Amino acid sequence: MTYLLMGYSAIFTLLAVYMVILGKRQKQIEKEIKQLEEWNSEI
């Protein structure tokens, strides 16, 4: 039972980490879009 728990914990932890990484990239993109909009309005 301990090994089973260990295995599935590893699976869902790594999947969650990758999704967080993708989420961070998405946030960064949104930030850059906002910055571009600000630049455009200044021009």
Added chain:
Amino acid sequence: MIKIKNSGPIDRILFYILVPAMFINLYLIFIWSPVERMMGEVQKIFYFHVGTAWVAFLAFFVVGVFSVLTLIKPKMERFIYAGISAEIGVLFTTLALTTGMVWGRASWNTWWTWEPRLITTLILWFIYVAYLFVRKMDGSWEKIAKLSSVFGIIGVINVPIVFMATRWWNTKLHPVVFGEGKDQTGGGMEPEMLATMFFSLFTITILYVFLLRKGAQIEKMREVIKKAKNNVINKIAS
């Protein structure tokens, strides 16, 4: 976490299939499928172990296809899809190796053994980690795309070797699942076990497609923003 709010219809459909499928999959694994007599509960790692290994193969096959296409004619979209697929492939190979190690500890009493399937999988993992590093190199993207494509193709050649390793070197240590048993399918598994395994393959494949699409969309947006930023800078400079 990834936002689904602003996604297109295909991503929404994939997401709404994926979430219930994942819960059904866990129900099938932990409640519906029978407990294996020899190994007991720990055998249930097998369903995700096979699923992640299968998706890793699929992901590297996709890298191979996009690498060949990139070598024929470099296009940013092809380069992006190959990169994201390699990333997911490395993630799923890591998962397959980790769950395999846990399985090995429970059934062979060791975390690692230098067995052909394990060695070839580890080599595959190293090739694609190297591939991801090559993509991060400085220089024009066309040059990097061509160089990394060569790595991508070398890696995909290793995929059938990993798959056939247990058959060619016949170590009897790593169980052969496909092409075994009376009906040449499931190595003497109970029908419930076989059904659960195929449902796991389905669920994890949907997860792969979802991650690939999301990852590629983010990278494509990054490229668009890079170009737009350059345009604004040029405007300001002129």
